[in-house]
Amino acid sequence: xxxxxxxxxxxxxxxxxxxxxxxxxxxxxxxxxxxxxxxxxxxxxxxxxxxxxxxxxxxxxxxxxxxxxxxxxxxxxxxxxxxxxxxxxxxxxxxxxxxxxxxxxxxxxxxxxxxxxxxxxxxxxxxxxxxxxxxxxxxxxxxxxxxxxxxxxxxxxxxxxxxxxxxxxxxxxxxxxxxxxxxxxxxxxxxxxxxxxxxxxxxxxxxxxxxxxxxxxxxxxxxxxxxxxxxxxxxxxxxxxxxxxxxxxxxxxxxxxxxxxxxxxxxxxxxxxxxxxxxxxxxxxxxxxxxxxxxxxxxxxxxxxxxxxxxxxxxxxxxxxxxxxxxxxxxxxxxxxxxxxxxxxxxxxxxxxxxxxxxxxxxxxxxxxx
Amino acid sequence: xxxxxxxxxxxxxxxxxxxxxxxxxxxxxxxxxxxxxxxxxxxxxxxxxxxxxxxxxxxxxxxxxxxxxxxxxxxxxxxxxxxxxxxxxxxxxxxxxxxxxxxxxxxxxxxxxxxxxxxxxxxxxxxxxxxxxxxxxxxxxxxxxxxxxxxxxxxxxxxxxxxxxxxxxxxxxxxxxxxxxxxx
Numbered sequence: 262x263x264x265x266x267x268x269x270x271x272x273x274x275x276x277x278x279x280x281x282x283x284x285x286x287x288x289x290x291x292x293x294x295x296x297x298x299x300x301x302x303x304x305x306x307x308x309x310x311x312x313x314x315x316x317x318x319x320x321x322x323x324x325x326x327x328x329x330x331x332x333x334x335x336x337x338x339x340x341x342x343x344x345x346x347x348x349x350x351x352x353x354x355x356x357x358x359x360x361x362x363x364x365x366x367x368x369x370x371x372x373x374x375x376x377x378x379x380x381x382x383x384x385x386x387x388x389x390x391x392x393x394x395x396x397x398x399x400x401x402x403x404x405x406x407x408x409x410x411x412x413x414x415x416x417x418x419x420x421x422x423x424x425x426x427x428x429x430x431x432x433x434x435x436x437x438x439x440x441x442x443x444x445x446x447x448x449x450x451x452x453x454x455x456x457x458x459x460x461x462x463x464x465x466x467x468x469x470x471x472x473x474x475x476x477x478x479x480x481x482x483x484x485x486x487x488x489x490x491x492x493x494x495x496x497x498x499x500x501x502x503x504x505x506x507x508x509x510x511x512x513x514x515x516x517x518x519x520x521x522x523x524x525x526x527x528x529x530x531x532x533x534x535x536x537x538x539x540x541x542x543x544x545x546x547x548x549x550x551x552x553x554x555x556x557x558x559x560x561x562x563x564x565x566x567x568x569x570x571x572x573x574x575x576x577x578x579x580x581x582x583x584x585x586x587x588x589x590x591x592x593x594x595x596x597x598x599x600x601x602x603x604x605x606x607x608x609x610x611x612x613x614x615x616x617x618x619x620x621x622x623x624x625x626x627x628x629x630x631x
Numbered sequence: 632x633x634x635x636x637x638x639x640x641x642x643x644x645x646x647x648x649x650x651x652x653x654x655x656x657x658x659x660x661x662x663x664x665x666x667x668x669x670x671x672x673x674x675x676x677x678x679x680x681x682x683x684x685x686x687x688x689x690x691x692x693x694x695x696x697x698x699x700x701x702x703x704x705x706x707x708x709x710x711x712x713x714x715x716x717x718x719x720x721x722x723x724x725x726x727x728x729x730x731x732x733x734x735x736x737x738x739x740x741x742x743x744x745x746x747x748x749x750x751x752x753x754x755x756x757x758x759x760x761x762x763x764x765x766x767x768x769x770x771x772x773x774x775x776x777x778x779x780x781x782x783x784x785x786x787x788x789x790x791x792x793x794x795x796x797x798x799x800x801x802x803x804x805x806x807x808x809x810x811x812x813x814x815x
């Protein structure tokens with residue numbers, strides 16, 4: 262039976278506690294595990310640019326993200342592909358210029374481009390980038406009238422998404438959510454550089470980054486020190502409990518928590534309750550004492566896979582868990598824990614009274630972690 | 632075992648990430664959105680089901696219970712499809728896509744093509760209704776969308792100011808109906 266929390270404490274949902282210099286954001290909080298290999302659909306562009314020009318522009322756009330020395334992000338252009346331009350989930354990363362824009366990509370008149378990405382477990386496995394040539398003309402340089410768009414600006418922005426970056430709140434950033442109608446977004450701003458370096462920090466090529474400050478060989482990061490949510494596994498949280506450091510935790514439901522951590526009801530403002538995974542004796546010893554380290558019997562699945570070919574076979578096993586990503590995943594249950602085999606349910610905003618910042622949009626896309 | 636924790640003093644969620652990317656779209660106003668859509672309905676989401684096909688593609692089928700058709704012909708039920716969704720460990724993310732939630736009421740602008748209905752312009756084409764009655768408030772999310780503006784010469788430009796749109800269901804409904812009447 263669930264215990265009832267008596268103490269209602271004031272909750273401060275302090276997004277302001279995120280370092281103010283950070284304007285970048287992550288899509289999932291993780292990226293690719295390997296060098297991203299991508300191709301241009303063989304039909305190329307039917308616009309004013311030759312296919313060679315298009316290839317050069319796209320390569321330059323993607324390479325911009327690999328230039329910061331603080332990042333290990335890397336990509337390889339592999340030439341053209343005959344793969345279907347609307348095949349998403351086949352493990353191939355394709356850039357398409359579509360002269361017939363399909364309605365399931367939104368209105369042909371109103372949509373300039375769209376980048377779709379596939380993720381499995383804790384790694385990106387595929388992206389497909391689509392440019393609308395039915396309505397728009399992609400040019401190399403300052404766009405003029407007649408629905409022209411500078412390809413390199415838009416491609417650099419879209420490639421940023423394909424590697425796992427979300428929009429930045431900084432207007433000078435390539436990843437800003439509005440187009441500057443020029444060529445300014447071709448070059449990365451410092452904020453963009455900070456973003457790619459946080460997601461693919463130098464020296465972490467083999468695990469693809471993700472920005473985790475935790476021990477990647479450890480299958481459980483509960484109580485690891487963090488700065489932002491991106492330092493914790495996807496879907497997990499970075500929480501300031503007022504103990505002098507922020508710590509990683511996770512939502513729990515039906516008692517499911519990773520490793521030896523335990524599900525606690527924690528009070529928030531207005532009597533709202535949150536179910537969070539914490540150290541087993543948090544109610545006696547306090548939240549995340551320094552000597553606590555979450556232990557996970559399943560943590561043997563460290564990332565030994567150095568094969569950098571992600572373009573094939575990524576979809577061969579739809580039921581695979583995340584252990585092959587090297588990211589903390591799987592969260593194998595303890596034998597004695599009730600309902601720990603797959604107890605994680607999608608979080609209901611109503612049921613948990615989540616802060617406004619956890620929008621329905623965000624929640625609806627949360628992946629189950631089971 | 633679920634336990635209660637009594638000693639938490641401060642609970643601050645730091646830097647939650649949100650799943651969104653960017654679809655690059657023209658930030659149409661409501662009249663343009665109406666003209667570019669073949670269907671506009673005030674409806675409630677009945678069900679949302681994502682499926683993964685043999686080729687790996689994930690699509691989502693959304694069933695809506697229609698309260699009022701503002702443009703186009705629909706029955707009492709409207710089925711909308713969109714690419715993307717989550718099935719098991721697999722997630723296909725479509726930037727700025729509508730996030731349909733069961734029980735949610737919304738005004739949806741949609742396109743019909745080959746017998747299938749799709750949101751006209753990702754999340755830009757859905758106004759979530761909050762409250763009831765004509766003064767119910769509406770809101771729209773732009774998360775995941777890269778917004779462009781375009782002048783009459785087809786020159787793309789930055790979206791410099793917040794896009795003005797109706798604030799209430801009644802105002803939105805009136806704008807849509809007037810646009811439909813004006814285009815006849």
